[in-house]
Amino acid sequence: ERAAAELGVECDVIDLRTILPWDEETVFASVKKTGRLVVTHEEQLTGGFGAEVCARVTEECFAHLESPPARVAGYDTPFPLVHEPYYLPSEHKVFAAIRDTVRY
Numbered sequence: 001e002r003a004a005a006e007l008g009v010e011c012d013v014i015d016l017r018t019i020l021p022w023d024e025e026t027v028f029a030s031v032k033k034t035g036r037l038v039v040t041h042e043e044q045l046t047g048g049f050g051a052e053v054c055a056r057v058t059e060e061c062f063a064h065l066e067s068p069p070a071r072v073a074g075y076d077t078p079f080p081l082v083h084e085p086y087y088l089p090s091e092h093k094v095f096a097a098i099r100d101t102v103r104y
Helices: 002-007 024-034 049-064 081-087 091-103
Strands: 038-044 070-074
Touching: 002 091, 024 049, 038 049, 038 091, 049 070, 070 091
Parallel strands: 038 070
Antiparallel strands: none
16 A cells, blocks of 8 residues: 555565465566565575575566565564564565665
C-alpha cells in the first residue's frame, strides 16, 4: 500500500510457505512481469535463503531484470533478543529496498 501511495507502483507479495521445494515458477512469473525482485527474510543476510532465491532468479530471469535483486534481512552479527526489533526486517527497510529498485 505504501509503495502504491508514495511511489505509484504495485507490488506482488509472494509468501513462500516452504523453502524446499519453493515455488520458483510463481517467483519467476512475477519477476518477468515486474522486472524486479525484493526478497525479505529474518535470517542473516549472508548465507540466508534470500541469496538462493536471488541466485535462481538471476540464472533464470536475467534478461527480464530491470534492476539488481535486493535482499532485506537481518544483520550479519549475533544479537540479543532485546534488540530483535532493530535486527529484523521492517516495513521501512522493505520500502527502502522497493524504492531503490524502482529508482535504479
